[in-house]
Amino acid sequence: MSQSPHHKSFTARLRAHKIFGGIKPAVYKADALRSRVMPAPLPGNLVLPLLQHQGQPAMAVVEVGQAVLKYQVLAMGNGPLSVPVHAPTSGVITAIADSAVPGFGAQVQRCIHLQADGLDTAAELQPCLDYRALSHLQLLALIDAAGICGLGGAGFPTAEKLRVSIEQGVELLIINAAECEPYISADESLIRERADRVVSGAEILQSVCLAKRCVIAIEKDKADAIEALSTALQDSSIELLVLNSKFPTGGERQIIQAVTGFEVPRGLLPVDAGILVQNAGTAYAVHNAIVEGKPCISRITTLTGSPLQTPKNFEALIGTPVSFLFEMCGIDKSQHTGTIMGGSLMGIELDSDEVPLIKTTNCLLAKSTGEFPDPAPEQACIRCGYCADVCPARLLPQQLYAFSRSEDLDQLEEHGLADCIECGACAYVCPSHIPLVQYYRASKQAIAERDRQFQTSKQWQSRFQFHQYRLKKETTKALDKKLPGAEKTTANEPAQPFSRDQARDEIAAAVRRVAARHSNRTAPSSAKDKAKDKDRH
Template identity: 45%
Template sequence: MTQLWDFSGGIHPAGNKNLSTTHPITKAGVPPMLVLPLQQHIGEPAEPCVAIGERVLKGQKVADVTGGMGVPVHAPTSGTIESISLQPVPHPSGMTDCCITLRPDGQDEWISLSPIASYREQDRETVLDLIREAGISGMGGAGFPTNIKLRPPRDRKVNTLILNGAECEPYITADDMAMREKADEILAGLRIMAWILRPERCVIAVEDNKPEAIEALRKAAEGTQTEIAVIPTKYPSGGEKQLIQILTGMEVPSGGIPADIGVMCQNVGTAIAVSAAIFRGEPLISRITTVTGRAVTSPGNFEVLVGTPIDYVLSRAGLDNETLHRLVLGGPMMGYTLETPAVPVVK
């Protein structure tokens, strides 16, 4: 049993999670148009490296960050670059931002991929570069470039690597379903990150309201040193600082970062993306997304191509416009109201 601590405060809002966990993750499919914002990460926006009218292949880099912090953007399917222009993007302000619009050609034709079967035979910098080139930024919310996070300052040794599968936000079940269905990929991604960081302890944290996910992770972690820590269900236990306190008893110093106390948190979705980047050679071009609430007739979790307009995903979940009162992106606690469902799903 993992020793656990508590943090002061916290609340127990209704979870409403069983609405979207009744059937497996479904592929959302390819929409008629994909809108790819150039700023899907903390740092500098990516700059287009394709021209209007150009045909691109699935997985091809369409924008990159040449100076400063950031990661590239890739084509989620094959098709033609329709425009490079200002489009509405998911943001509380309802603002527009520079986006590449891609018209899919229905062929879903991949670039040639270069998977790495034995990453341990590479040097760490090579593997970190592959993670960057795959366009991976943290998929838990902040969007910090993963390769930079996995390169902490030399004087900040990471002793504890935490994979955050707490998912304390009401209604949202994307991580829960990912842990149930992709536990082996999560463990594989964790192993890669642990090989880069060399922590003494690896732990995956899951709230106790996810028994199927816990069981799948325990099975995948058999014979490894990875701990599966089952933590009490309480909001906001999935917040990085709260989760660190629960698992280590230590507090991140005010104004500091987890690395200051030898800890790093990564999201389970990020671990899946790292595994796909190394073992399959695939860039980050899709994510698991929960569509739920009383205004959809088939709530559930969808594997959605990055750039898919939210109204397309809503239609896949059977949106009833008569019942729709408000559209919230990111959950009832941390999310915000969308001005328009025309904005795309982002990393």
């Protein structure tokens, strides 16, 4: 275990703390919460992107035309920052091709297309009746194999997050059930109906990361879910903490502050302080993976917005088209003006509904003009400072906005743009209607592109230097062979790692040898030479 010097211990009784900044927007969860979680019908075709998480795409291990069973692995994880993809139902692989996926703007990615056969024939599962019989590393391997990533929306591979936490040591595991976005109720509906399985998943996560304490943190406006959790936690050592309702309490750093009062310093990760945060939906997926042996092939997602006749929380298969889910909720297309994946504040606008539901889709919000009128025209910043008052990351949004406009990427970095969690609180209060988050996202992309170009040019530079060095070394070897008494090099001489200093020394030595040879040729070395020399003059 390599513990960070910033590691903290949490022994005091936990109590709710205020988070810095934040807003209290109106909440629109009631419509979707009116009914129980329903299984979404099976679509005819599913599209499964190889990249549904943060990191590297998975590697397809099936072929076009192959028949597959439900739960079968379709793509293997490709490194630690990658998670496998499983078949959500039985059927035939019809294509492995680039297709539209949800994301910022038009996004295309490699996807596996599965035509359902309608039989839903499942591969044999291996449930674990007593997870305590397994070591934490065995549990970790099972979570890895189940293809779980952060289902709260971040999509970080869960097994890798746990692995890093085990390495650094965890004092406190926080199960994040805050769900503070105004339209999203996926976790609330999950907990209200299946709190025992969320608690079971939290206990497994605690066993895996060896956290000393575990707390489930939930906002106080979720009365039914709190009651369900209180019942499910009766025989558990896991604590329950009810937090004040404020957006964005559900942010990773914000929930840590709300639970412990401690603000993770800029530049550090929660794990550096011995804290691990996992989402309630992720805990549920972990329960399914270990106790029932089921990989991550479905998730609960909120379908809401005024164009839907029956908003609800659907348990839908990964890969189900968004348009299909909207049809199942009786969408009025004449009202529908667009779709947001995620919440109204932090979500992203989809270009099309012909994209699949992925592991991180916690909400699909159908917009209408009545509910989401066209934004008022953007006006000049009046330096009111409201945005800074609500920024939970203690940033200066108006400064970031100015640097974004002037495309001053260095200043943006210096002023902490990387710490912006894109919560949208600043834009929400801005009287000039400036779409601040759009500016920040564009600037983050510009910084990423600049860094990528820098890395590429560094790689080319180093390849060029190595090429130059190799040429010089070959020239030196050729010269050495011609020199009398030059040491013979053996073919089996082990390859030395490239060293600039050594290269410089070797080149200097070669130059000296060539100069010496040259002077040997030209300098008179004998009486006969001297006579010849004399004759010449």
